[in-house]
Amino acid sequence: MTLGMTDAERELIATRRQKRDALVALRQNPYANGVTAKNTAAEIEAAHASEGRVPKELDKTKTYSVAGRVMFHRSFGKATFLKVKDRSGIIQGYAKQDVLPEADFKAFEQLEMGDIVFIEGHPFRTKTGELTIEATKLQVLTKALRPLPDKWHGLSDHETRYRQRYVDLIVNPEVAAAFRARTHVVSAVRRILDDQEFLEVETPSMHTLIGGAAAKPFKTHHNALDLELFMRIAPELYLKRLLVGGFERVYEIARCYRNEGLSTRHNPEFTMLEYYWAYRTYEDLMSFTEVMLRKIDAALKQAMPAEHAKWLSERPFTIDEPFARVPMAEMVKRAASKTEIPQWVDAVKNGGEGLVAILKTDFGAQIKEWAKSSPRAKKLDWGNFRQGMNKCDNDGERLFSCYEYLVEPYLTDDYRSADGSKSLPVFVKDYPYETSPLARKNDANPSLVDRFELFVHGRELCNAFSELNDPDDQADRFRAQVDRKAKGAEETMDFDEDYVRALEHGMPPAAGFGMGIDRLAMALTNAPSIRDVILFPLLRKEG
C-alpha cells in the first residue's frame, strides 16, 4: 500500500482519461458545474412507495431528476441500467438509445462506474418491480479517473479504508451510516443541553499548563511569543472559571489530545463533552445522564430508524432499565467475595475494612494459594494486580487498584438487566480522594469524593463529580500533584495559580460531567474500534 502506482493501475487511469477526453471532444465538460437535481433518490422512492414492488408502465406525467455517483452499470449495447447514489440513497436509471437525444447517448457511452452523473426522466417499475427512471436527459457531471473497488466484495482492507476514507464512504454504506450516526449523536447532545439553558462555549486548546486530567500532553510552540504550549488534555479548568464568571450552565464539545498509546479505544485526538452545572450534585447528574443517554438514542432512532433497529438488536447492553449505582468500596467487597478466597471473604464479612490491609503488603507468595479458590480467582490478572498494588502510596489508591483488577473486568458479567439478557450500565461512585484531585470531598466521609464514572458494557464512558470549590483544598491538591511529579510520576497536573485565584472569588457549588463522544458513538453503533467512528484516525505516514 503505497502512493506509487503500478503499470496496471496507471493503465486503468489512462483508459479513463481517454474517456474524459472523448467527452471533451463531444463538447461536454467532464467537470461540469451549475447542474442541480430537483429530487433525491429517497424522495422519489417515497413518492412511489404506495405502489408496492410490482411492474408498472412508464408514467410520462411525472418527471424527476437526480444527481449522484454511478455505483452500478450494466449495458446491453442500446440500453443500459445504472444505479445512482446520492446523499439520500440509491435509485436505478435506465438509458435507451431510442429515447435519449443522440448527443446524450454518445456521451453516455463514455460513462462508467464511479462517475458522477445527472439524470432526468420518467418513472417506471421493471418486471421485478424496481423503481427506475428512464432517462430523457443524461449528463456526466464529473468524470472519475480511478476505478471503484470490487462491486460485490467492496473494500475491506483496514489500512486502505482508513487512509482513503473517501473510498470507504463511497462503497461501504454501513461505514457512512456510523458517521452519520455520530453527527446525530452530537447534535442531540447539543439540543438536550441547549434545552436545559446551557451555554455552549469554546475554550483554548493550547494551554500553558497541564491540567484537568491525568495524561501526557503533546507539546507545541508559539514563535512570536516564544511560548511552550501543551495541546489540551481536558477543557475542565477553563470551563469552571466560567462558573466563577457567572455562566452557571456551560458546556464544550472539546477536541482533546493525549500523547499516549493507540488502541481500539484510544486515538491521540478525541472528542469530549464536558458540562458544568451550578447548584447540582453528582447524584443529580447520574439521573440526568440516564435521561440524556436515552434521549440521544431516541434521537438516533428517529433520524436513522432502519440502521438504529439493527444496532439495537445487536447491542449487548440495555439503557432501558435504571442503571446500577454502586459505591466503589461496595463493588470491591462484592467482587472480593466472588473470588471465594477465604481470607478475603472473611475480611468482607467483618465490614470490608480489613481487605485493603490484607493486600497492603506484597502478597506475591500467596497468589498461588489464592488462585485455587475459584475459577474467577484463577482468572484474575494477578501479575499486574500485584504490581499495581505495590506502586500505591495510600489506601485510596489501593482501593482504586482493587477496583481496577477485581471489579472492572467483570462489570458486564456482574451487572445484568432484569432478565439477564443484556449488560446493565453501572455508575461506579464515591472514589478515593487521592485519585481525584479536582473533585469535592464527601461530607460524611472525607476520604472519598463525590464522583462517579459510568461504565457501559464494561467500557468507561463518563466521568463526573461534584466540583471542589474550596480554594485552599484545591491548592493543597495541586501541591500533592506537583510533589508526585517531583517523585517521577509522569501523568500529573501542574499547579494552576490562576485557577486557584478564580476559586478564591467563589465558584458556585456545581457538578461537572465528561463523556467521550467517540466512545458514545461506538457504543450506540456497536463499533468494535474507535477508528470506526473517527473519520481520519491517526496513522503512520504513508509511503
Place this chain on the structure above:
RNA sequence: GGGAGCGUAGCUCAAUUGGCAGAGCAAAGGACUCUUAAUCCUUAGGUUGACGGUUCGAUUCCGUCCGCUCUCACCA
C-alpha cells in the same frame, strides 16, 4: 514499548513438500433494448510490501526493515 498475526493484479481472494503466480469482479474488443453478483466470445493486467540470506530454484524457509490488524501495558 512487549506479544501474536497479516501483507500476492485496481478490489476480493487462491497457489499441494520449495518446482512455469491463478480465479472472480473491475478494465479493453465484440454480441445483446427489463438487468438484479446479467450472460456469451476474445484480450490485457504481477518488482508476490522492501532489502538481504539459504537453495539449481523462494509467494513458500531464515534475517532485517516498513506498514496494518489484534492484544497487553499507560490512558478516556
